[in-house]
Amino acid sequence: MPDHFATLAQPRRPWLDDEVLKEAFHRATAQQHPDVAGGSGEQASALNAAYAVLRDPAARLRHLLDLEWPEAAPSAHSIAPEFADLFQKIAARRQGSAALAKKMATAQSPVARALLAGEQGEQRRALESVLTETDAAAASALEDLRALDVHWTYRDTHTRHAVAALQQRFAFLAKWQAHLREVLFQIDS
Numbered sequence: 001m002p003d004h005f006a007t008l009a010q011p012r013r014p015w016l017d018d019e020v021l022k023e024a025f026h027r028a029t030a031q032q033h034p035d036v037a038g039g040s041g042e043q044a045s046a047l048n049a050a051y052a053v054l055r056d057p058a059a060r061l062r063h064l065l066d067l068e069w070p071e072a073a074p075s076a077h078s079i080a081p082e083f084a085d086l087f088q089k090i091a092a093r094r095q096g097s098a099a100l101a102k103k104m105a106t107a108q109s110p111v112a113r114a115l116l117a118g119e120q121g122e123q124r125r126a127l128e129s130v131l132t133e134t135d136a137a138a139a140s141a142l143e144d145l146r147a148l149d150v151h152w153t154y155r156d157t158h159t160r161h162a163v164a165a166l167q168q169r170f171a172f173l174a175k176w177q178a179h180l181r182e183v184l185f186q187i188d189s
Contacts, residue, residue: 001070004050004063012068014061014163015149016054025051057145058174061167069160080169086137089130090176096123097183124187131180138173141166 005012008024025047032043053059065072100116100123107113144166153159 001066002046002050003067004053005067007046007050008054010054012064013149013152014064014166015146016060018055021051021054056170056174057142058167058170061145061163061170065160065163065167068155068163072160080165080172083137083169083172086130086133087176089133090180093123093127093130093180094183096126097187101186120187124184127180127184127187131177131184134173134177134180138170138177141169141173144169 003012008021008028010016010021010024028047029044032047053063100119103116103119104113107116148159148162148166151159
């Protein structure tokens with residue numbers, strides 16, 4: 001397994017500064033680019049893969065877990081208890097959006113579509129509200145990631161569990177943020 005931290009000369013830590021990481025990626029690609037330094041396409045691919053993993057908190061934490069605790073099996077993906085209410089809101093908004101999409105698909109005339117405009121606006125506001133709540137949870141997860149980094153120790157069971165739980169939070173939130181944005185886009189189109 002490649003060590004993406006080493007590929008971009010970054011410390012193996014939960015938190016990486018986005019600007020520092022971006023600068024390291026650009027510096028490395030400038031040095032290794034096949035057109036500039038005569039490097040191979042494989043080196044460029046490795047740099048791109050490393051950057052893709054390290055800039056995403058969920059992927060970075062998963063990679064960190066794989067590197068630091070390779071013997072530990074990945075934990076089961078379940079909804080964290082603190083997200084139970086949020087998940088119910090997301091599920092309700094998904095159902096409401098699906099129902100609205102059906103109505104809009106069957107609305108044949110401009111008048112019928114216009115009559116759905118109020119419901120469309122209401123659905124949009126509800127989706128934006130849930131997305132705002134999801135974004136706030138992601139911001140809180142980033143704060144927790146910085147706090148974990150401050151107290152970073154290697155090979156500690158408690159730390160491994162904290163990294164795994166945080167990785168699952170990021171994965172859950174990223175998935176639903178993307179989904180909610182997609183649903184909002186569909187409502188607007």
